Amino acid sequence: MKYNELGKSDIKVSEIGFGCMSLGTDHAVNKALLLKALDNGINFFDTADLYQQGQNEVTLGKAFKGLREKVYLATKVGNQWRPDGSGWYWNPSKDYILAAVESSLQRLQTDYIDLYQLHGGTIDDPIEETIEAFELLKQQGKIKQYGISSIRPNVIREYSSRSAISSVMLQYSLLDRRPEETVVPLLAQNQVGILARGSLAQGLLAGKAPKAYLEHSAQNVQHAAETIHALVADKYNAAEVAIRFALQQPGITSAILGIRTENQLKDALAAAHAAPLSEEQLMALRASIPAHTYALHR
Template sequence: MKYRKLGKSEIKVSEVSFGCMSLKGGEQENITLLNRAFEEGINYFDTADLYDAGENEKVVGKALESKRDQVILATKVGNQMRPDGSGWDWNPSKSHILNAVDESLKRLRTDYIDLYQLHGGTIEDPIDETIEAFEILKDQGKIREYGISSIRPNVIKAYVEKSNIVSVMMQYSLFDRRPEETCLDLLANHDIGVLVRGAYAKGLLLDKPAKEYLNWSKEEVKDLVKQLHAFGKNMDRTRQLVLQYPLQHKAVASVVSGIRTEVQLMETLEAIKENGTLPKDLDQLSEIFPKNYYQNHR
């Protein structure tokens, strides 16, 4: 496993990391899977207070408590659960963030969070107030660093200009090359790391049945995937190319993979190995998949 520095921080994360939202097994099954991932070299585990109304943080905390100093724990804030459990509301306020962190710390069984991320955001948010909350938490030692999870260029630019974020989590794949227009270079130029989600495009790039995706029609998706698989020649090679594609940009620190089973874990670990993948292979892929662009939030 290779490790990359997360932006300008001192945090180093594995090139492929564990997106804990995908955990759907029983508690012990999930704990076993998380520990196996750690044993195989994955050190970055990403969750959120929203996932399973906090239960996801609990299982992650229980699984990794004994190796806390060897892992990078990341969670997210901003979606506030309603008292009656009927759903959640967006709340990026200073008061909510300062209160929510303590609950996440308890569930994660730790006294600090390595990376605390705003779980979304709009340009209409009280951004200065949100940033102030994260800076207070850094000063208090409750978090080491902070970042945002967003695909909105205008929001990303605002945080780049105003804050000390070290990371942005964003959707990026062969089917979603929108970050390549401006966001990736902007973040690289400011030494802000990118955590990639959605690298498999909901499985469409592998073996899920074709359907509409972003600006692509079902037929376009089907045709592009056919070309991808012909280029990859077999599923293992195709998976490798799909996973390696986002990692080629210098801004990208890790691909956060949603892993549900040990089989998926081992397939992902095998795909992260370069095994002869050359830049020209990835260049050819970029010729097969046309670029697309953000239409909103610019």
Template sequence: MKYKQLGKSDLRISTIGFGCMSLKADQKENERIIHEAVELGINFFDTADLYDKGMKEISVGKALQQKRQQVIIATKVGNQWRKDGSGWDWNPRKDYILTCVDQSLQRLQTDYIDLYQLHGGTINDPIEETIDAFETLQQQGKIRYYGISSIRPNVISKYVSLSNIVSVMMQYSLLDRRPEETCLPLLEEHNISVLVRGSVASGLLVNKPAKGYLNYNEDEVQKAAIAIQQLSTSNRSAAQTAIQFVLSNPAVTSAVVGIRTSEQLKEAVEAVSATQLTESQKEALANSIERNYYSDHRE
């Protein structure tokens, strides 16, 4: 496993992160695969209070309680479940964040959260109030660092200019290269780590039948999947090729992968040591379909 510095923080995280949203309801099985991940070198575990109404945090907390000093735990805040359980509403207010962190700490069975992330955000949010909440929690020692999870260029640039975020989690893959236009260069310039989700585009680049995705039609998705397959070998699977494509961008620190099985775990971990994509291979992938761009949230 390889490790990289998380932005301006003193945390070094594994280049493959464990996305805990995919964990099952079976606690024994969750503990087994999480412990296996730690043994294989993964030290970054990402969850959210939204996932399964906090149950994923509880599961992660139980699994990592005896390994707390070995790992870096990230979770997210900002989505408030309605009392009737019918869905959730966006709430980036300071008082809500200050309340939620204590609940997450309790569920995770820890005294501090390594990386606390805003789980979304709009340009119309009270952004300075939200930042103040995270700064307050940092001063209190409840969180070590904070970041955001967002794909909106205007929101990202606002936090870059106003806050001390160390990371941005965003969707990025061969089928979603929208971040390349402005977000990735901006974050790299400011030494803010990019945490990638969706590197295999919901499986469309690996093993799912082609269908429309974002602005791409079925034929274009098929072209991208074929390009991935053509560069896959006995020493590098399609999933590993897709993961390497996003990790090759210098702005990217870690690919956070949803993992359910030992096979998926090993394949993701081995993407780091598998035969690396050459510059010409990366260029071939990039040229397989026309690059897409963000059409909204630009200003």
């Protein structure tokens, strides 16, 4: 397993991160899968207080009790549940973040969070106030680093210039290369790590039947899948090609993969150990489907 520094921090995360959102509700089953991932070199586990109304954080706390120093835990904040549990609303206020972190720490059974991320964000947020909250938590030792989870270039630009974020989590795959236009170069320039999610594009790059995706027609998606299939020989499977493509984009620190089953974990680990794609293969993949740009929030 390869490990990369997260931005300018001293955190070195596995290039395959375990996305915990897909985990079920059986804590014992989850623990077995999470520990197997750890045993095989994955040290970065990403969750959010939103997932399963906090139970996703609880499952990580139970799994890694007594193993805290062996893992990097990342969680997210900003979506506040309504008291009746009927849904949530956006709240990036300083007061809410300072209160929410205490609940996350309790559920995770830890006294610090390695990476605390704003779970979204708009250009109309009280950004300075949000940054103040993260900086205060860092001073207090309750978080080690902070970042944002966003696909909005204008929001990413503001946090890159006004804060000490270590990372941005965003969607990136062969079928979603929108970050390449301005976001990836900006983050590279500012030494901010990129956590790529959605690398399999809802499974469309790993064997699922083609369908329209973002601005791509089903026909274009099929062409990209066929190009991947042409690269699949004894050396790779389709998922490995798609994940390697994302990982080999300059600036990508880790691919965060949603893992729920042992087979999915096996595929994720296979991608980590697969041979890098050649420049010719990467060029063929890029040429197989057009790269779009963000239409909104520029």
